[in-house]
Amino acid sequence: MVLCAIQAILSYFRGSGPSSTHTRQDPIDYLGLFVILRFMAKFVDINDSKYPTLLKNIPNPPKILYYKGEWGSEIFENCLAVVGSRKMTSYGTQIVQRLVMEIASRGVTIVSGFMSGVDAQAHKIALDAGGKTIAVMPCGIDLIHPGNQKELYNRILGSGGLILSEYEGRELPQLWTYPKRNRIVAGLSKSALVIEAALGSGSLITADYACKFNRSVFAVPGSILSSVSAGTLNLIKTGKAKMVTEVEDVLSVFSDMLFKHPSDTPFCAHSHPKRSEGREHTEGVSRAVLDLLESEPLNIDELSRETQITPDILGFTITTMLLDGTLSEEKGRYYVS
Amino acid sequence: MLVKVNSAANYGIKTVRVDVEVNVASKGFPTFDIVGLPDKAVAESKERVKTAIQNSGLDFPDKKITVNLAPADLPKEGSFYDLPIAVGIISALTGFEVPKKFIFYGELSLDGGLRHTKGSLLISMFAKENGFDGVYMPFDCANEAGIVSEVILYPTRNIESLYRHLMGELGVIEVFSRKEIDFSFEPTVNGFDMSEILGQEQAKRALEIAAAGGHNTLLLGPPGGGKTMLAKALPTILPPLSDEEALEVTKIHSAAGVIPPGGSLIRERQCKSPHHTISYAGLIGGGTYPKPGEISLAHRGVLFLDEFAEFPRYVLETLRQPMEDGIISISRSSGSVTFPSRFILIAASNPCPCGYFGHPKKSCSCSEYQIERYRKKISGPILDRIDLHVDVRPVEIADLNINSQFSNRKVQTSKEIREKVIRARKIQEERFKVENILAQKEKYSKIFTNTEMKNKHLSKYCTLSPEVDNLLKRAVVKFNLSARAYFKIIKVARTIADLSGGEQIGVEDMGEALQYRVR
Structure with a gap:
């Protein structure tokens, strides 16, 4: 490959030299350039048979998709777009943990936009579950954006995932490339799941695209007091999205799934195995803490106030519970994790 | 006729002897010159001395007067040579004997009175150490200078009474009696009482630990959470200064000239809260003739830096050496000066530029990049020197109302916490007693609190049982803690154990200490 590229470069320059007998239209030159381009960044043309069918069917599919990672057609078979706010709350973290973990472990590819918050969390959890994930970038294929998520970027590539973009090189993301990216996220997926979204957020644009492309949209209900649940609640209210209360709601779209889990545990706080297991082992203070945290996440001051236990004793209990994995912090x- | 008068000058908190030589020549044009590298304030003393003598009912001679401040190569600053110069001139005129074993010190007012002059404590200490019998100083300074015993103080009100006293008239100036100084300590209630602060249970506990072990603390939280209130309440739970500490603190304040007229020994821990527009010289000390900065004025007390991330970075970086060593050396062309600066740093900051990152109700309007940049304003080395990291969360109004319903619930008052802190400090004092005797021999700085422990002390005083060690090791893996954070947590656990009176660090102590890790 390298040799071929060098040969092509040499022939290209020879071709453009004044003493050359070749002209620029020489087919060898085009081949050479082609090789150079392919060597730098891989891409799939819209006319290529490898191009994902679902994406091809949308009104304005990208002409060329640049990608990193190993292209395989099976990765595009069962895609679910998971999108949400960059300012994810602890509730959002919990939801992604429980829903996406289950969905990804059943072989559904998680597609998202590689932003911080829900997007990054969805990629992470999908990888944790041993599933596949696709990140669609709003910038040039060679740029990692946001730059602080380099680790996640490499993890996606390292575990058979894909990084996609319709822009080449190191082009910077622009205000208008984000919604265009969202169109690809929605276009690739059979269905879109909105975890948390504020009113007017980019996640709602993805949901809108999914609606337009006749894909089913799901939204997770949240507290009516939370600003990042306002968007999702509105989707449910206006009928654009179906409400999700358990994993099966989403998985019903992927009914032709390759395999099914033997135990169809519905997504519900009370049936979480780890927690009930933890309860048997802990006593007194930790039981009181667990009882309170069952209904809503609290900080240590609130716990201290509710349980009437001083923060020094509470601090020790919480640390041990964090180390046991009974609790998580956000x-x-x-x-309760 | 030549007259020699003893005086002294303060450089930082060091004092050097200055001989004031006054010559009133019988020949020559009437002039008045001061030599010996005087600065503006010293040069202007000519006018003050001349007018003050005239207004005291004495004649100012129309002769050639030359004043030399020896050693001549040392730059002189300040107004405290007024009195020795005036005494020298009057002595040359009237012929009384200037007392050989006494220091003269003070600034003159145009009416002949003596004004309050800074640094009088340092002068009386110098007099005692260098075999002088006593000091003549302004009346207002006597309380301050009188802290030092075995020095005769003549609190002088004006030149006229001093003239009569030196001429041998009795009963004009009485020797200062130390009985007039009030050494008792009554904690003033200028801060908030801890019981006044609603909610913030963990932050209050963290301050209790900070006070007991001298740990630097970072309070992180959105506006309106009560960070400032917490920091202001900290001095109310600190133990009173010991005699040794009180003298150290009073010396620095004397050098800075911030002790008010009539003021005396400082028994209360100081809390300094400079605004974030402070210059580095204001913070650590400086100037042509270096003066102590806020960190030295907060010595053995609290330095509260509100809006920590808003301080210019180069200003914060200057805190590194004093936080590590407890002293600050300031070198200028006029010389190098060292001030003690062992303080508890309480830093308060918002989590992001808009302040609402992580707020349960309000949404944050900052981008990821902005938040990261804001956090990076506080450098790693500074964060490394902070032992306790505490989240201060906003308290809901609804919670406050609920709280008032349970008003019978026990909320600790500052006094109760202070007693616990004093007990914990006693334990530390005992622990480091042997260490400090060694330190004196080897000229190391003394250890008073757990936070000052070096790694060699950790292995000596903070042995961990296998159970505790296991807990800590698991936490290091789980929370991804650095080696420095590891040692910090052990120190904090030691303080928590001291608060509960435990000989060894228990699992509970370690478990709680881990709550205050770097996040």
Whole structure:
């Protein structure tokens, strides 16, 4: 390949030299350039048979898809777009953990936009579950954006995932490339799942595209007090999205799934195996803490107030529960994991 | 006729002897010159001295007067040579004997009175150490200078009374009696009481630990959470200064000239909260003639830096050495000066530029990049020197109302916490007693609190049982803690154990200490 590229470069320059007998229209030159381009970044043309059918069917599919990773057609077979706010709350983290973990482990590819917050979390959890994931970038294929998620980027590529973009090189993301990217996210997927979204957020644009492309849209209900649940609740209210309360709601779209889990556990807080297991082993303080956290995530001050236990004793209990994995922490709030 | 008067000058918190030589020549044009590298304030003392003598009912001689401040190569600053110069001139005129074993020190007012002059404590300490019998100083300075025993102080109100006293008249100036100084300590209630702060249970506990072990603390949280209130309440739970500490603190304040007229020994821990527009010289000290900065004025007390991330980075970086060593050396062309600066740093910051990142209700309007950039304003080395990291979360109004319903619930007052802190500090004092005797021999700085422990002390005083060690090791893996954070947590656990009176660090202590890890 390298040799071929060098040969092509040499022939290209020879071709453009004044003493050359070749002209620029020489077919060898075009081949050479082609090789160089392919060597730098891989891409799939819209006329290529490898081009995902679902994406081809949308009104304005990208002409060329640049990609990183190994292209395989099976990765595009069962895609679910998981999108949501960049400012994810602990509730969002919990939801992604429980829904996406289950969905990805059943072989559904998780497609998202590689932004911080819900997007990144969805990619991460999909990888944790041993599933496949596709990240669609709003920028040139050679750019990692946002740059602080390099680790995740490499993890996606390392576990058979794909990085896609319709832009070449190191082009910077622009305000208008984000919604265009969302169109690809929606276009690739059979269905879209909105975890948390504020009113007017980019995730709603993805949901809109999914609607337009006749894909089913799901939204997770949230507290009516939370600003990042306002968008999702609105989707449900206006009938654009179906409400999700358990994994099966989403999986019903992928009914032709390759395999089914033997135990069809519905997604519900009370049946989480780890937690009930933890309860048997813990006593007194930790039981009181678990009882409170069952209904909503709380910070240590609130726990102290509710349980009437001083923060020094509570601090020790929470640390041990964090280390046991009984609890998780997100922005100072604890919840049962 | 030549007259020699003893005086002294303060450089930082060091004092050097200055001889004031006054010559009133019988020949020559009437002039008045001061030599010996005087600065503007010293040069202007000519006018003050001349007018003050005239207004005291004495004649100012129309002769050639030359004043030399020896050693001549040392730059002189300040107004405290007024009195020795005036005494020298009057002595040359009237012929009384200037007391050989006494220091003269003070600034003159135009009416002949003596004004409050900074640094009088340092002068009386110098007098005691260098075999002088006593000091003549302004009346307002006597309380401050009188802290030092075995030095005769003549609190002087004006030149006229001093003249009569030196001429041998009795009962004009009485020797200062130390009984007039009030050494008792009554904690003033200028801060908030801890019981006044609603909610913030964990943050209050963290401050209790900070006070007991001298740990630096970072309070992170959205506006309106009560960070400032918490920091202001911290001095109310700190133990009073010991005699040794009080003298150290008073010396620095004396050098800075911030002790008010009539003020005396400082028994209360100081809390300094400079605004974030402070210059580095204001923070760590500086100037042509270096003066102590806020960190030295907060010595053995609290330095509260609100809006920590808003401080210019180069200003914060200057804190590194003083936070590590407890002293700050300031070198200028006029010389190098060292001030003590062992303080508890309480830093408060918002989590992001808009302040609402992680707020349960309000949404944050900052981009990921902005938040990251804001966090990066506080450098790693500074964060490394902070032991306790505490999230201060906003308290819901609804919770406050609920709280008031349970008003019978026990909320600790500052006094109760202070007693616990004092007990914990006693344990530490005992622990480091042997260490400090060694330190004196080897000229190391003394250890008073757990946070000052070096790694060699950790292995000596903080042995971990296998159970505790296991807990900590698991936490290191789970929370991805650095080696420095590891040692910090052990120190914090030691303080928590001291608070509960435990000989060994228990699992509970370690478990709680891990709550205050870097996040």
